[in-house]
Amino acid sequence: MNIKIVNYGAGNIKSIQFAFQRLGYNAELSSDSDKIIAADKVIFPGVGEASSAMKKLKESGLDTLIPNLKQPVLGICLGMQLMCNHSEEGNTNGLGIFNVNVKRFSNKVKVPQMGWNTISNLKSDLFKGIQEEEYMYLVHSYYAEMCDEAIATSLYEMNYASALEKDNFFGVQFHPEKSSKAGEQILKNFLKI
Template identity: 65%
Template sequence: MNTVIIDYKAGNVQSLLFAIERLGFSAKLTNNPDEISKADKVIFPGVGEASFAMNSLRETELDLLIPELKQPLLGICLGMQLLCKDSEESDTKALGIFDVSVKRFPDSVLVPQIGWNQIYDLKSDLFRDIPEQSYMYLVHSYYAEKNKNTIATTDYSESYSTALQKDNFFGVQFHPEKSGVFGSKILENFLKLMNIRNLS
């Protein structure tokens, strides 16, 4: 199986590569459109600022390629947020795969949210064998609102989407590679997914 991690200068991906290797898989870090298009699985990670990340995608026209991909794609953290339509962070227009806006947590809570929090209302094969209320590791100041594509929820000031799915596109706000045994299981579930065309 050919798995690629999209390289667009948005964060250190070594821990993700190590987590994939521990599961007995391998992945290649690339920004080559042809390699990404031909991959069996695509992982779209991200740490940093939304507008910088989108500009980086535009430099190599990956902003045009990503929405056209047909194989399973997993966005992680900022990667998930960039799959949404826009973000309050620097008033950024994103990729528009999920029809939902990304908003900043209110000042009434500690921002960023850093540490472990629970996920619940799990609704996808991505969460096969993952118990409700499992803890995942999160580091973020912005969140996707709940919507028709929400497949997992977390509470922090209010309930929000901690995972999304539309067709072959998946997104998780937490870092599965840093979330212990259940995070590793979520990565494994993604890597074992069959190619998907019409899930909602």
């Protein structure tokens, strides 16, 4: 299977590559439009700050490429947030794939949320074999609001969308590559979509 990880200079991509390696797949980093278009599956990672990440995407033209991809695309963490309409982080517009905005947690809770939280209200093939209230590893200060495209929700300060799906696009706020066996199952599921 031809798996490409979108490389636009954001974040710790190695962990994702290693996670696929543990599953027996070779996932290649690429910033090349043709190679990304030709892939069977595309992973859109991201750790860091939203507005500077958007800037990098625009510089490389990936901002127009990604929303037009036809194969399954999985955004992880900031990758998922960038697929939304708008983020409060650096007050930037996103790729507008998911019709939802990204906001900052208030200071009523510790920010960032760091650690293992549960995912609930699961509704997607992405979560085949995953039980309600399964634990996932999350590190984030911004969250996607509850919306129709939510396929998983988590509770931190309020219920928010911890995974999203629209057509061939999937996004997860948590890090499946760092979420033990359950996380690896989600990556496996994605490869089967």
